[in-house]
Amino acid sequence: MSHISKSRLTQKQLDAHWMAYTGNRQFKQDPRLIESAAGHYYTDTDGRKIFDGLSGLWTCGLGHNVQQINEAITKQVNTLDYSPAFQFGHEKSFLLAEKITEFMPQELNRIFFTGSGSESVDTALKVARAYWRKKGKGTKTKFIGRAKGYHGAGISGFSVGGIPANRTLYGQGLDSYHLPHTQAPGSEFSKGMSYIGSERAEALLDLITMHDASNIAAVIVEPMSGSAGVIVPPKGYLDRLREICDQHDILLIFDEVITAFGRMGARTGSEAFGVTPDIITMAKQVTNGIVPMGAVAFKQEIYDTFMETGGAEHMLELPHGYTYSAHPLACAAGLASLNLIQTEQLAERVKEMSGNWEYAVHSLRDADPMVTDIRNYGFAAGITIASLDGDASKRPFQIAMSMWDKGFYVRYGGDTIQLAPPFTVEQSEIDSLINALAETFKEVS
Structure with a gap:
C-alpha cells in the first residue's frame, strides 16, 4: 500500500530527491x-x-x-561546531587518531581522516601511487581489486571494485585488474572460514606475470566482502596474498569499512583473520554511523617516507584532504563510539x-x-x-x-x-x- 499520505510528503517532494542505490520509481510508488x-x-x-x-x-x-554519543555531539556543537581542516587543528582529532590506533595492528599507527568510506578508498589509492613515486618507482600505478569486491561509489572505488552492476554504466575507470572472488564450488554452507578456495590467491601471480610488479602499486581487498553478500576468506587466502605482495614489492590494502571496530568479533578484520596489511580503510562503525566520517590507517614507514621527502618544513608533504576531514562533531562521536566498544x-x-x-x-x-x-x-x-x-x-x-x-x-x-x-x-x-x-x-x- 502507499504511505504517501501517512508520511505527509507530496509526490512533488518525493520526486525531488534522487535517492542513492535505490529503485526510485518503485520506492516513490510505495515509500x-x-x-x-x-x-x-x-x-x-x-x-x-x-x-x-x-x-x-x-x-x-x-x-x-545512544546517550553517550548524543551527549558528546551536543557538547561539541555547543563548543566548536567546525574547524578548518587545512593548516589548523583541534584537540579531538588527535585524541581520536590515537584512539583508532588502539584498534589497529601495531604497525599501522598513522591516521588520515576522510568523510566516508569512498573517500577513504580514494585516499588509500592516491597515497599508494604517491608513495611509490616518492620511492623512485613512479611506474607503479596500476591497482588490483577482486571480483565481487566493493570499495565505495567514487570513480577509484568502482574501478577497483568488482560488482558488475556498480561498474557497467560508467565506462572506463582507473587502470586496474581483478582477482577472482573466493566463492569456490564446494564451499557452499561453510560455517566461518572455508577450507576451499585459498588457491585462488595464486591468480595474483598470473596478474603480476602479465603486468609486471614494476607497474603495480597495490592490491586492495575486503578481508570479508560485505556488500556482495558476506563472502568470507578461505583459510590461508589472505596470508598468501600478503606473501605474494611482500615478494613483489606491492602494497596490500584492506578495505575495512565494514569489518573494523567489532563486527568480526575482533578489533579489525586484520586481527580476526591474522594478516596485517600496509593500509587499512575504515568508516561506518567509527562513529556508529551518527556523523559521516572515514579514516585511513597507514604503516609508519609510509608516513615517514612523505615526511622525509617533504621539502621545506612549511611545505605540504601530501597535497590531499577534504573540507570535512576530522570534523569536530565526527571526532566527538568517534571518541564516544570507540570508548563504548572498548569499555563495554x-x-x-x-x-x-x-x-x-x-x-x-x-x-x-x-x-x-x-x-x-x-x-x-x-x-x-x-x-x-x-x-x-x-x-x-x-x-x-x-x-x-x-x-x-x-x-x-x-x-x-x-x-x-x-x-x-x-x-x-x-x-x-x-x-x-x-x-x-x-x-x-x-x-x-
Whole structure:
C-alpha cells in the first residue's frame, strides 16, 4: 500500500530527491519511510517498530539513539561546531587518531581522516601511487581489486571494485585488474572460514606475470566482502596474498569499512583473520554511523617516507584532504563510539555470541530449496537465493519487502539477503529475525 499520505510528503517532494542505490520509481510508488530510532529498532511513519537487522548500513553496531554519543555531539556543537581542516587543528582529532590506533595492528599507527568510506578508498589509492613515486618507482600505478569486491561509489572505488552492476554504466575507470572472488564450488554452507578456495590467491601471480610488479602499486581487498553478500576468506587466502605482495614489492590494502571496530568479533578484520596489511580503510562503525566520517590507517614507514621527502618544513608533504576531514562533531562521536566498544567489551561480546548467530542463520539451510548458500563470520551473514525467471535480484527484493511488512529491516543486494545485527542484540531478537525469514522464504517460494 502507499504511505504517501501517512508520511505527509507530496509526490512533488518525493520526486525531488534522487535517492542513492535505490529503485526510485518503485520506492516513490510505495515509500518506506523511517521516522525515529532507538536501541535496536526503527519506527516508521505508520508507527510500526522495525528491527534493525543490518545495523543501519553496517554502521550502528551500538544501536540507535545512544546517550553517550548524543551527549558528546551536543557538547561539541555547543563548543566548536567546525574547524578548518587545512593548516589548523583541534584537540579531538588527535585524541581520536590515537584512539583508532588502539584498534589497529601495531604497525599501522598513522591516521588520515576522510568523510566516508569512498573517500577513504580514494585516499588509500592516491597515497599508494604517491608513495611509490616518492620511492623512485613512479611506474607503479596500476591497482588490483577482486571480483565481487566493493570499495565505495567514487570513480577509484568502482574501478577497483568488482560488482558488475556498480561498474557497467560508467565506462572506463582507473587502470586496474581483478582477482577472482573466493566463492569456490564446494564451499557452499561453510560455517566461518572455508577450507576451499585459498588457491585462488595464486591468480595474483598470473596478474603480476602479465603486468609486471614494476607497474603495480597495490592490491586492495575486503578481508570479508560485505556488500556482495558476506563472502568470507578461505583459510590461508589472505596470508598468501600478503606473501605474494611482500615478494613483489606491492602494497596490500584492506578495505575495512565494514569489518573494523567489532563486527568480526575482533578489533579489525586484520586481527580476526591474522594478516596485517600496509593500509587499512575504515568508516561506518567509527562513529556508529551518527556523523559521516572515514579514516585511513597507514604503516609508519609510509608516513615517514612523505615526511622525509617533504621539502621545506612549511611545505605540504601530501597535497590531499577534504573540507570535512576530522570534523569536530565526527571526532566527538568517534571518541564516544570507540570508548563504548572498548569499555563495554563489545567485540568480545560479538565473538562470544557468534556461535549462536552461526547456528541460527544456518538453520535456514532447509527453510526452502531456493536457499542455495549461507555464509557467516562474526555478526554478519549472507544468504544466496536462487534466481526467479532469470532475474537474480527479484526474490531478494520480494523477501526484503515482506520482511519489512513483518517488522524487520534486512538488506537485499544482487542475489543475496544480508544480515548484520547490532553488537548488543539479544538471543530472542535473533530468534525472531530468523523465524521471520524462514516464514518469508516459504511465502516467496
